[in-house]
Amino acid sequence: MKYRFQGEMTVPGDKSIAHRAIILGALAKGVTQISNFSFSEDLSTTVKLFQDLGVKMHIEPTTKDMIIKGSNHEFNPITHNLNLNNVGELQSLIMGMLSTIPDTYTLSGGKFLDKRPFDNLALLLTDMGVGLNRLSSDYLPLEITGSNKLQGITYQQDIASAQIKSGLIFASLYADSKTEILRKMPTRNHTEVLANYFGADIVTDQNVITVNPKNTQLIGQNLTIPGDFSSAAFYIVGALLAENSHLVLRHVGLNSTRIGLLDVIKQMGGNIEITNRSNNSVEPFGDLTIVNQKLHSTTIGAKQVPFIIDEIPLIALMASQASGETIIEDVHDVHLQMSDRITNMRVELAKLGIIMTVNDDSIVIKGNQTIHVKDDVDSHDDHRIAMMLCIASNLIDTPFQIKNIEAIDISYPDFISDMKKVLFAG
Numbered sequence: 001m002k003y004r005f006q007g008e009m010t011v012p013g014d015k016s017i018a019h020r021a022i023i024l025g026a027l028a029k030g031v032t033q034i035s036n037f038s039f040s041e042d043l044s045t046t047v048k049l050f051q052d053l054g055v056k057m058h059i060e061p062t063t064k065d066m067i068i069k070g071s072n073h074e075f076n077p078i079t080h081n082l083n084l085n086n087v088g089e090l091q092s093l094i095m096g097m098l099s100t101i102p103d104t105y106t107l108s109g110g111k112f113l114d115k116r117p118f119d120n121l122a123l124l125l126t127d128m129g130v131g132l133n134r135l136s137s138d139y140l141p142l143e144i145t146g147s148n149k150l151q152g153i154t155y156q157q158d159i160a161s162a163q164i165k166s167g168l169i170f171a172s173l174y175a176d177s178k179t180e181i182l183r184k185m186p187t188r189n190h191t192e193v194l195a196n197y198f199g200a201d202i203v204t205d206q207n208v209i210t211v212n213p214k215n216t217q218l219i220g221q222n223l224t225i226p227g228d229f230s231s232a233a234f235y236i237v238g239a240l241l242a243e244n245s246h247l248v249l250r251h252v253g254l255n256s257t258r259i260g261l262l263d264v265i266k267q268m269g270g271n272i273e274i275t276n277r278s279n280n281s282v283e284p285f286g287d288l289t290i291v292n293q294k295l296h297s298t299t300i301g302a303k304q305v306p307f308i309i310d311e312i313p314l315i316a317l318m319a320s321q322a323s324g325e326t327i328i329e330d331v332h333d334v335h336l337q338m339s340d341r342i343t344n345m346r347v348e349l350a351k352l353g354i355i356m357t358v359n360d361d362s363i364v365i366k367g368n369q370t371i372h373v374k375d376d377v378d379s380h381d382d383h384r385i386a387m388m389l390c391i392a393s394n395l396i397d398t399p400f401q402i403k404n405i406e407a408i409d410i411s412y413p414d415f416i417s418d419m420k421k422v423l424f425a426g
């Protein structure tokens, strides 16, 4: 049903930052205190994994902060069988981290990860001296044997993936020599920012990232996680598209490698006001004010894609309601996310009468498309598709059912109840 977005809200803490903060807190010496830590299925998996590694962590009952007692890079595991439970981010980050531990662990994946290739990172880790033993095919499960005598490498990055880069950085933190990443294009940089905050020595200079592992000693820290821009994105697009909307989102993370959606909106003739910017934390944040606006088409180039990587379903919906034809180039890697995010988006949008053409590596979305329900839709267990379809439902009067809606629990379990608080009729 058509509602306007009105009022003020905050979104849960950033999932990408929280994953890294847990890993760094677990590796560090001393206590780490994480404020604005938001539980989701993905983060529960990470917490469980580190508890399996013997790391003590708990939620402080009054502040709700996550408290981690650092292991000082020495785990005392309860089990050597670790389940990644389909968390894509964890696959690379944990492979990198376990590479530095002289012990053998078995990593299993889940229905999506069991089909997601990890060859790119695996080759790099093998070059550094990590033992990798595939237990069945080219995918998980995998046996990984780390070492405290890894050699740093030079990696000419051919895939613009923050996950591969981050896996390599974690593996390099305790190596015997430096690692250089000659990057193809920038990707989200939370690993570099947070690892340095905990005491690592990672230098980003133009297009070279250098990890200097000499005597790495990570020290536990206090940090506050900003609101997750990728969760805020649903309300940003929701309010832009819904008539008479006026919504303020407070304390949203504004790391420049995450907020490509704001540039896309600008290219489409829209404007989001940013106020109360703050750099007084590890990661920048601020408030966003969104009003309903008319948008036009744009072309989103390959260099922008890493900065909008999780917002592609939403951008497709937004483009279908703008004037003209929008192109998003080089989305090849998005096919690998979840259960082939691009194909599933295309199939489900078509059930709402929205045509999106998928070419070799790009997608094309015609503008001014009328949404009309042809069939009930399905999230395909992809949280971002599920939430995008909720935003689409607010643009028409005809109700439809979203099957497997519970996928939203992967990143934002309170999405629907939070949204209802800022939706008003008329």
Ligand SMILES: O=C(O)C1=C[C@@H](OP(=O)(O)O)[C@@H](O)[C@H](O)C1
Residues within 6 Å of the ligand: 016, 089, 160, 161, 162, 163, 164, 166, 188, 309, 310, 333, 337
């Ligand atoms: O490093 C990260 O935390 C992430 C990187 C991105 O994946 P890629 O590195 O595969 O682009 C993104 O899509 C994912 O949600 C989280």
Ligand SMILES: C=C(OP(=O)(O)O)C(=O)O
Residues within 6 Å of the ligand: 086, 087, 088, 089, 090, 310, 337, 338, 384, 411
């Ligand atoms: C694709 C995502 O994450 P992952 O790579 O961890 O599955 C996402 O959060 O949208």
